[in-house]
Amino acid sequence: MIDPQIFEHLKAKIDEDTQTRDELTQIIQKLERDVSYTQGVLSRVHSTPRSTYPAFLPQVDTSIKLELEDIHALSAAASKHPYYKYNFKWTRAIQDAVFTVLLESWLGGSLVPEGRIGRLLTLEEVGALFQVPVNLTDRDAFHITIEEYLLAVTSLTDELSRLATNSVTLGDHELAVKISKFIKDLHAGFQLLNLKNDILRKRVDAVKYHVKKVEDVVYDLSLRNLIPSSTSS
Structure with missing residues (x-):
């Protein structure tokens, strides 16, 4: 009554899908491990004086290069299949990888030309760095989405708001003021966007709390007359 070939064909498709998922999972797990290691190295910035960044950042650059290799492998494997069939498996790892690159660049890293502290990489520059x-x-191919980039930017504002507080502890009041101006500019930029993604909208809403956190730090510095004259304008 029923052609057995129907189920044999379905079994073959299921086996193929399982094999694809396993291949992607292995690549993504390695990317997650490398991103986690990079984040661990980057976390040292909270106890590192700015004067020693040039000695600190090469360690970050080395670990980020491992992420780039993982993303190349992921791009090659994922582009063989419909993007939206599997993208949920790697989107968080990509957000975190983009965040590490954004923070490294903001700190003045050497992965991109003209590295200087306080610089925000564009989406296109991130893609060029990852070569995707x-x-x-x-x-229909693997790519970095606008949403993944923007979510990484919100993570950057969160991390920098923490750095502002720790920089004051290290006696670097100028850096706290620089971070305050940067996050305020980002928050103003986010207000121009008409966001439809619920998760992204909630994360962007949280940026205002990052702004307030850093404003409180700068306000306390101003009360104590600790803001350098070069940054008070």
């Missing part, structure tokens, strides 16, 4: 497309609309 961004915001693809003309073909």
